[in-house]
Amino acid sequence: MAEAIEKSEVLIEEDIDLSSKEAGSKPTTSLKSRRLPLASTRKQIETLELLDLSKTQHVGNFAASLSACGWEKLMPAKIEIFQINVGKLCNMTCRHCHVDSGPDRVEENMDLETIDACLRALDKTEAHTVDITGGAPELIPHFRYLIDQCISRGKQVIDRCNLTVLLLPRFRDLPEWLAERSVEIVCSLPHYRKRNTDAQRGEGTYEKSMQALRRLNDVGYGKGDPDLRLTLVSNSAGAYLPGNQTAMEREWKAALEKNYGITFDRLITINNMPISRFLEWLEESGNLRSYMEILVNSFNPATVSGLMCRNTISVSWDGRIFDCDFNQMLDLESKQPDASRPHIRDFNVEMLAQRQIVTGRHCFGCTAGAGSSCGGAINT
Numbered sequence: 001m002a003e004a005i006e007k008s009e010v011l012i013e014e015d016i017d018l019s020s021k022e023a024g025s026k027p028t029t030s031l032k033s034r035r036l037p038l039a040s041t042r043k044q045i046e047t048l049e050l051l052d053l054s055k056t057q058h059v060g061n062f063a064a065s066l067s068a069c070g071w072e073k074l075m076p077a078k079i080e081i082f083q084i085n086v087g088k089l090c091n092m093t094c095r096h097c098h099v100d101s102g103p104d105r106v107e108e109n110m111d112l113e114t115i116d117a118c119l120r121a122l123d124k125t126e127a128h129t130v131d132i133t134g135g136a137p138e139l140i141p142h143f144r145y146l147i148d149q150c151i152s153r154g155k156q157v158i159d160r161c162n163l164t165v166l167l168l169p170r171f172r173d174l175p176e177w178l179a180e181r182s183v184e185i186v187c188s189l190p191h192y193r194k195r196n197t198d199a200q201r202g203e204g205t206y207e208k209s210m211q212a213l214r215r216l217n218d219v220g221y222g223k224g225d226p227d228l229r230l231t232l233v234s235n236s237a238g239a240y241l242p243g244n245q246t247a248m249e250r251e252w253k254a255a256l257e258k259n260y261g262i263t264f265d266r267l268i269t270i271n272n273m274p275i276s277r278f279l280e281w282l283e284e285s286g287n288l289r290s291y292m293e294i295l296v297n298s299f300n301p302a303t304v305s306g307l308m309c310r311n312t313i314s315v316s317w318d319g320r321i322f323d324c325d326f327n328q329m330l331d332l333e334s335k336q337p338d339a340s341r342p343h344i345r346d347f348n349v350e351m352l353a354q355r356q357i358v359t360g361r362h363c364f365g366c367t368a369g370a371g372s373s374c375g376g377a378i379n380t
């Protein structure tokens, strides 16, 4: 198999200089461990809000852009997806990470009490799907308990997996374990090309990702069985929007099958959000204003009704409730009609249904082009 990898590396030789600014972000360490000002979510919001976007539509005011297409207020629809971000611990430190995850984030991880509070809250909703994310969610001690509890409630479960974590010795049995429970695996892989992926996630990531995908294929994932769905998630390397999701899926499927014999069920593309470590890279590389101008000027009204904040709630490792994972990373908690900030212990589905979704300039990341959500492009 090593021979096949070497051969395909030659076949997929890149034509861009990966040391250039345009080539995109490189692996790093967490903002928190470097004690940088941007580790503060307030500083991130301030950086975006103070940016001169006078040359963009509605001078980069998200509420004004919404209002211009008839959305005076962004209100939620019925909760369909109950997303739990179980923590910031991760075995990798990708530069584009909007969570600021890494191996040093050992403190911010969900405990059993908060998991049980999530399950009690879940029982009060009609959500059909529980979307488990992180960090690398597999690393928290009660990951399997959480999944088993969701499955016993008849929920569809998604594990957002970074692939390389599956190679850790303690997770050798995890692909089979997840397959037995029909957990959908949604795997992040920046690109089907080695150089793009390693540049963003660290040397050796690509090869490990291929090994992990083979393991998933070996237990039946990614072969068209709706109970063993394997989804890949791609994000752009640099300060630009991803290509057409449908066309990219065709290209990725052909390339991975030809070069590695790997199959998967679908590809979703997401826009890089201008927060956390990707925001740091945008600033450092001098791309922040131009990227924000792209996002604002690509505002697509047709994406608004399908924004994930409308059918999802997002719970953080410490039980706070947010309109989405991005708001969670900016500490922009959901705001109920009485101005209270809800906690999962006091989950009140009726109150939450009346809330207005909290928005800001980062939201242009979700409405640009074909739109972007945890489920991929909104308008394909």
Ligand code: SF4
Residues within 6 Å of the ligand: 090, 091, 092, 093, 094, 096, 097, 098, 099, 100, 101, 102, 134, 135, 136, 162, 188
């Ligand atoms: S694998 Fe995901 S959570 Fe971990 S550092 Fe990379 S982007 Fe962040």
Ligand code: SF4
Residues within 6 Å of the ligand: 307, 308, 309, 310, 323, 324, 325, 326, 327, 357, 358, 359, 360, 362, 363, 364, 366, 367
């Ligand atoms: S970041 Fe996206 S999903 Fe979150 S509130 Fe803004 S528009 Fe909605």
